[in-house]
Amino acid sequence: MTAQGDQLSQVGEGANRPSLPSGEQRDIPEATVARLALYLRALTSLAERGTATVSSDSLATAAGVNSAKLRKDLSHLGSYGVRGVGYDVSLLSQHIQRTLGLDENRAVALIGFGHLGQALAGYAGFASRGFRIAAIIDTDPELIGSRLRGVTVEHADRLAEVVRRAQISIAVIAVPAAVAQEVCDRLVAAGVTSILNFAPTVLGVPEHVDVRKVDLAAELQILSFHDSRKSHKTLSNNFVGATVDQRMSVVAKSGVIS
Amino acid sequence: MTAQGDQLSQVGEGANRPSLPSGEQRDIPEATVARLALYLRALTSLAERGTATVSSDSLATAAGVNSAKLRKDLSHLGSYGVRGVGYDVSLLSQHIQRTLGLDENRAVALIGFGHLGQALAGYAGFASRGFRIAAIIDTDPELIGSRLRGVTVEHADRLAEVVRRAQISIAVIAVPAAVAQEVCDRLVAAGVTSILNFAPTVLGVPEHVDVRKVDLAAELQILSFHDSRKSHKTLSNNFVGATVDQRMSVVAKSGVIS
DNA sequence: ACGTGTGAAAATATTCACAGCT
DNA sequence: AGCTGTGAATATTTTCACACGT
Structure with missing residues (x-):
């Protein structure tokens, strides 16, 4: 369980990739595109907090994914990180925006x-x-x-x-x-x-x-499916208390989000 | 392009399947669960139209997926179709509802x-x-x-x-x-x-x-990504007219939806 | 005949684990 | 020492194609 229901999606069903018009990096996987939006949201939030640089680990946590996935995703945009340091928040932000076609409103x-x-x-x-x-x-x-x-x-x-x-x-x-x-x-x-x-x-x-x-x-039906399979329906709390604290530490670790 | 953005999702991130409590069919893939909700919607719509039986082909079209996927998905629930005939709308409907845990509201x-x-x-x-x-x-x-x-x-x-x-x-x-x-x-x-x-x-x-x-x-950003890569931005209509008709025939073929 | 159910193949996506840069 | 970028391994999902039941 746990985990934000990552909404993936493939927009192009019969998609035989149309071969790109001009000189941009190609072929960003659908799953990655869907997550770019999440990274952008997290980056914006970091920028508002005044953070200038962020590691794949913290950004991943802030976006609710694991860091391997994040790095792989970003690698499709070309390299915008610095080894040993991390990513420049505003630079990466801009690049993702450009990639998503959000240059002007x-x-x-x-x-x-x-x-x-x-x-x-x-x-x-x-x-x-x-x-x-x-x-x-x-x-x-x-x-x-x-x-x-x-x-x-x-x-x-x-x-x-x-x-x-x-x-x-x-x-x-x-x-x-x-x-x-x-x-x-x-x-x-x-x-x-x-x-x-x-x-x-x-x-x-x-x-x-x-x-x-x-x-x-x-969406509710999908939740319902999983919910109805949770055996421990009735056991609860004081156990919940413990796990909430666990979660808190994760959040604290990365200084997340608005 | 085309194609309803199928919202997939994996709810269980660190999910090592917890082994089931009692005697039910196991291990329905996440992608399948997400689509069951769509099939149910399509079935309900068919039932309202008075349709008693439906082939995987028509149901798939009504749900916006291809029939191979639909059959594979339904196979995870066990067999509820009749070869050479199709699926009983109300039976399948009930079974999906049960699977999703929607028995009572x-x-x-x-x-x-x-x-x-x-x-x-x-x-x-x-x-x-x-x-x-x-x-x-x-x-x-x-x-x-x-x-x-x-x-x-x-x-x-x-x-x-x-x-x-x-x-x-x-x-x-x-x-x-x-x-x-x-x-x-x-x-x-x-x-x-x-x-x-x-x-x-x-x-x-x-x-x-x-x-x-x-x-x-x-969601809009994902659309934006694809939209901004459509070269033909400015070419349009009378061509659009043609393809809309194409689409109409697809819909007509399966007698879809409210 | 017709259309389901399903193994097997292909395509996508995720995770691992580490080489290489700073 | 720390963290990115990425090949290779694994897992999941989709698609193919056809045997099989009605």
């Missing part, structure tokens, strides 16, 4: 401004981690025209127009499952090539479009 | 009733897919005492008491990152053994506790 469209959509829109980590909500779309007349940090909620009829004008290639779908495919089709037709889907549906998309999904109930 | 605690917490609480798929929010916790005096479908929002001071009384082993953390670890510690001390974490922090937990995380910004 990326414009994102949010489709669906219900409870979830509003929660997502209000999420600060959104802006601080490289993204800018450039458009919000809904169909509810009550919501159309309301503004959030300078962005006006537009009607779904104007989706294509809005997406094209704001040059948006990434969209977040936060609409009911029943209309998710239709929304998806419209996004794709308008030129969106990457979609984060919160609706509990499989979206059909053409080859060149990536979809990632977040399914709350599925 | 599982009680879940929701910690944090801000925007995100409220969105999660309102999510219908929660109830319909095996979970029941049995407790809601926050610290905001404005929110304490408000009720949602028969559940009263309680103050964080009463967390342990509430968790113990409702026999909760699964909790969802939807609080700011700064207080997530503290909340987590309290949950663990109160006996929670499975946590779904929406705060962008690595949670330290003892061995016997599982954590899964959902990190919105990380």
Whole structure:
């Protein structure tokens, strides 16, 4: 048990690597890409604490992985560490950002401004981690025209127009499952090539479009599977106390995170 | 590209399988467990459409995977299909539910009733897919005492008491990152053994506790990585039109999803 | 015929362990 | 002395392809 449920993912199912356009390091494994985001988060947190340099060991702990994995992952970006010393926090941070394509803030469209959509829109980590909500779309007349940090909620009829004008290639779908495919089709037709889907549906998309999904109930079901196999259901505490302390020392060791 | 970002995950990091308590089939791979949830969703959708029997091919399409994977996955549960025919929708559904430990509705605690917490609480798929929010916790005096479908929002001071009384082993953390670890510690001390974490922090937990995380910004960053490598950024449409139709035929072929 | 179940092959991912730089 | 970068070993996951039951 233990361990942050590392969300891996392979985005390219029929992926025969398309051979790269220009002169960059190639072929970063999917599993590694997924973790780069975690390393970046940890690095940002370290930078805020004023840490200038970090070892693979501490960074790994801060990111919730082991150090061998971290070093292997970073080796795919080329060498940015110094033997005997560690990694320069700000340098590595920048390099990961570049690798992830976060150089300038990326414009994102949010489709669906219900409870979830509003929660997502209000999420600060959104802006601080490289993204800018450039458009919000809904169909509810009550919501159309309301503004959030300078962005006006537009009607779904104007989706294509809005997406094209704001040059948006990434969209977040936060609409009911029943209309998710239709929304998806419209996004794709308008030129969106990457979609984060919160609706509990499989979206059909053409080859060149990536979809990632977040399914709350599925996550809980996975937890449920493991939980239901824990025999010791009823034995507990004072034992728990001990192991929590164990954990604390791990955290202390690396000076982790906000 | 294409392809639903299959969220895999290994929950047990240092997991040397604990050898099972009683007579059940053993050792379902993590990757398989994560997909069982998807199959279940697809099956439910098929059942609603009145489908009684389904082939591995159609079910796979409906779940967004290929059929070899699906068959291999299901083989870990023991045989529930009929050669030459397919799977009985309701039978397989039940079996997956049992496997995931969803026999009776599982009680879940929701910690944090801000925007995100409220969105999660309102999510219908929660109830319909095996979970029941049995407790809601926050610290905001404005929110304490408000009720949602028969559940009263309680103050964080009463967390342990509430968790113990409702026999909760699964909790969802939807609080700011700064207080997530503290909340987590309290949950663990109160006996929670499975946590779904929406705060962008690595949670330290003892061995016997599982954590899964959902990190919105990380998901977007992964999309960003792939998106930024799509050369054809500017070429588009009428080509898009064609490929969308392609996709439509795939969907039609399997009669998918809500 | 049809479609499941599964060994065996291939591809990915993780971990080990240590050479080599600072 | 300390810590990175990496080949080699291991483990896991995916895919292939076909025997087998209905």
